[in-house]
Amino acid sequence: MAFEELQREHGKRLEIREFQGLAYARLRDDHHHLPRGTVFFPSGRRVMGYPHIGRILALASGLEAQFRAPVWAEEKLNGYNVRVVQEAGRFLALTRGGFVCPFTTHRLPDLLDLDALRALPEVVVCAEVVGPENPYVLGHPPHVSHDVRAFVFDFMRVGEAGFLPYREKLCLLEALGLPSVPRYGRFDLHQVIDLDDLVRDLDRRGCEGLVFKEDSPRDKRAKYVTASAALDDIGMNAANLMELPPEYFTGRVLRLALFLVDRGEAPGARAEALGHAFLDGLAEMIRRFREEGQGYLRYRCRFREAEAAEVFFHHLAAIASRQVRLRLHSLERDGEQWRLTFDRVPVHINGLLQDLLTGTLVFD
């Protein structure tokens, strides 16, 4: 078995899985300088996990403290991160956690020009998959209003840590005709006012924020997100209030406060938006519980064939946490596509709402 040595090295951190006859192993946690989500194939090839990008909480001082050369500014998109790799003669899409995603893998021909990529088997494409019909993230950038799309932000090489240099990335994007995340150019560190204007504009348009990449060999990175991103995250996930770690919410409240302080903005209209983000999501959850007997979050995604949707739903059910139950709603033909609709039913908050209706005593 090809993974024996890896198992000795990583123990229970390594999980061996299978996707359509192909065995692979994923790293569940950071270990021995390998990031969580690193994937190993029986061929001996390895795809590094996508590393965490640190966050700055104030634009000017953050840029000053973190960078020593001009930075490229790219839009941070609200979706999910995949690494696309060729292995054993086919393209696979790996999620951040190192799962082969059956949905994204199946939809790759719609997302990227695979023919162009085929000639570069050692290149790993790092992209954000975004759109209203994706199976993981409620919420999407305002400029993608149908189905899903992929936007590339990095290239890696199989087996290697780090990314292709920025200018090589630009060449490859153009040569391969791949869609890029919106790029806003290269900024000297004293152009903070321009970046601040850009951030304000992104925030106004409901965009998530920026990733900065230093124009230097060390390729230092940092991200900075908008108030709008914090509000969206809270609003989309308020129904998950009892399932997500509570720090998810308090952390975003704090980021929102810091964003306002950084802009010299009083709470004002954002206070109302924050309250609505929490209460509207919860009210909708409670309404569903009352009217339909269960509160849930609804997801939709599109497939080219019905079978692929079934495979994907079984995959999701198999990897679901105990805190959320998956429920198939429907699988319907829509033109050339099949549309899967499924619900995530958070267990704890439904229990609590049940308690509410039956008048149970709660000790907290």
Place this chain on the structure above:
Amino acid sequence: MAFEELQREHGKRLEIREFQGLAYARLRDDHHHLPRGTVFFPSGRRVMGYPHIGRILALASGLEAQFRAPVWAEEKLNGYNVRVVQEAGRFLALTRGGFVCPFTTHRLPDLLDLDALRALPEVVVCAEVVGPENPYVLGHPPHVSHDVRAFVFDFMRVGEAGFLPYREKLCLLEALGLPSVPRYGRFDLHQVIDLDDLVRDLDRRGCEGLVFKEDSPRDKRAKYVTASAALDDIGMNAANLMELPPEYFTGRVLRLALFLVDRGEAPGARAEALGHAFLDGLAEMIRRFREEGQGYLRYRCRFREAEAAEVFFHHLAAIASRQVRLRLHSLERDGEQWRLTFDRVPVHINGLLQDLLTGTLVFD
């Protein structure tokens, strides 16, 4: 040593302390059917911890499910719970956690008619201490606008679990001339509309809620709190966002949502209030950090003598958690009283604000 046997029984859950020459032991956690905060004296006398009162999240179904006889409705006040006991010839005020509180003990002559109580050494008085100048809780009922006051809601007996029956409580309150929490009378279980009106009125006036006590030998209890209480808690503690367990905040957001649902009320104006509760508290914290170099929460309380204030401040510093640093601001004479002003400086959020200003990269 009188506590040896107790230590064998309770191990590290028992903490032995001393207050002005009197040794006592407190139970840090629930153990062997004794609640946290149970206090033992060398005389062999014991004061039971004040038990948790369960919460109902919906008024009508909660009353129906929890009670089988009419209930007394009393106002739940926003302050801190003390048990007042006579031991070794003096009156002591015990906090919920079982500490002798030097502040409350010192102020007892101002809070309760001790002369009347002296004849009843086996009676423990359970009271809420409330007011704008208290050392533990920011926020106070609207009807107490100066210093602190105590309002009695229960009597226990030394050594015994449970409370004096409600009608005996009423007699004792009257006979001893002790101040009671506002009592709203006795309600049949079908009078839910009256109770709902009462709850709405309390909410409008900024009051915290109700405690229900069944008029039956089993003395069953439950509490129900207002939206106003949830909003106050969040607003008063937003500056403690990184120090309190994050569930403190998410739990209250959920209670607020459930309160609105229970009244059939849309988020509306409460959404704005919720957003302000979070953001105004944080903005004030951040303003203090920027202008004074440190964010903090300020507390004031009044003493009859300066020495007592010093004793109290040392007590607070000794029992403070590592997450909060105590800082003495001032001790000033004010008429017949001494006014102590001190700050709680939350450590984590100050560190984060420092990171903000210096542009540190945060990984979350």
